[in-house]
Amino acid sequence: MEFKSIRLEKAILNSLISTLMLIFYPVCLEGVTKSYISSLEWEKRIVLFNIREKDNTVFERIESWINANKCQIEERNIAVIPFINGENHQYFFPIHLRSTGVWLIGYDGEVKAYSKSFELLEQITNLIDLMPIRKIEMQQNKSEC
Structure with missing residues (x-):
């Protein structure tokens, strides 16, 4: 009898954990909204x-170009x-693009041009x-331009 009671308690506990995960999982993901390029x-x-954090001259040049x-x-x-140092609040940095520089990526997702020089x-x-x-x-x- 005790064995069935323990199995029932485990089943109820597993069910409760699953329910809580369904409730709180979206809340946990709220801060994780990054997309892939x-x-x-x-x-x-x-x-x-991708620039180094302390490279204000390059950042200003990019802003000016934009x-x-x-x-x-x-x-x-x-x-x-x-x-900046491979970090962006909206996108994950593509792993294969490890260095600093500028990339032009086409509609097809392929790198069309790259240069370390801006x-x-x-x-x-x-x-x-x-x-x-x-x-x-x-x-x-x-x-129109």
């Missing part, structure tokens, strides 16, 4: 950069994703304009 495939082109090219960035459907920023729009899908976009839509 691959979630943007076929939706956005990506300009991803502000000067807002129209071109929007027109080319670019998501600009900054990482000079690449000045070439981004021209590089995108050479891509086959962008050529079609340019034929279909007149530039």
